[in-house]
Amino acid sequence: MKAVGAEARAVSDVVSVLALANASVGFGLTSGGRVLLELPPASDLTARVAALWGREEATTLIALSTESDGIEVRGLIQRPDAAKSGFRRAHLFVNGRPFRSPALLASVDRGYRTTISEKVRPWAFLYLRMPPGTVDMNVHPAKAEVRFRDAAVVESIVEEAVRAALTSDSSAATLDTQLAAPQLVVREPRPPARAEHAKRRVRPPSSFRRTPPGPRVPQRPRTLPHPRALLPHRVRWQRRTHPPPK
DSSP states (O other): OOOHHHHHHHHHHHHHHHHHHOTTSOEEEEETTEEEEEEOOOSSHHHHHHHHHOHHHHTTEEEEEEEETTEEEEEEEEOTTTOOBSOOOEEEEETTEEEOOHHHHHHHHHHTTTTSOTTBOOOEEEEEEOOGGGEESOSSTTSOOOEETTHHHHHHHHHHHHHHHHTSGGGSOOTTOOOOOOOOOOOOOOOOOOHHHHHOOOOOOGGGSOOOOOOOOOOOOOOOOOGGGGSOTTOOOOOOOOOOOO
């Protein structure tokens, strides 16, 4: 057993996940006489997120909804201007059950491509609905992971759903959000040259001056030496005679 505080935080995380999976149900958690969670039934997911982490965080979320190939994806994702680096809150549910999937969160990040930096980690709350035969819930002892029959299709649908949600008007920055001005590097201009230097004529060095061409001197035609002159001095031409046949 861990310390009481650590155990209370772990239980609080579990209850928070159950509360996200069942927004219309009220939840309460107390520890040592202290109220850790008091969540009345919520009308929608945004109200449940506001009850868990504050209304200010809930207002940074935008709705996401799509359906393709019998797979329904709904939920909330964070506006690009409100996303920050570091810790992120990301919860995934399929057919009402929570699960973990780094690959599916990577598809969410791909949907944000060209809108935020790679170091930024936006919040995401995704709820998937699909036929029971297309997902296996029994691949992890704690039921924390699932296996999709066609994971590539599911990831593609989630990525396109995120990209479509970011093109809506609600994904734009709010008026009360002050965006940082871009940092521009301005180089100081070089001072202009003085007038006397501009008027001064610089003569090129003598090695670069052009000289007028002189008269061409005719050259004697080259003749090839006799083959005997190419032989060493000790070599003499000898005529060999063969003795008459006997």
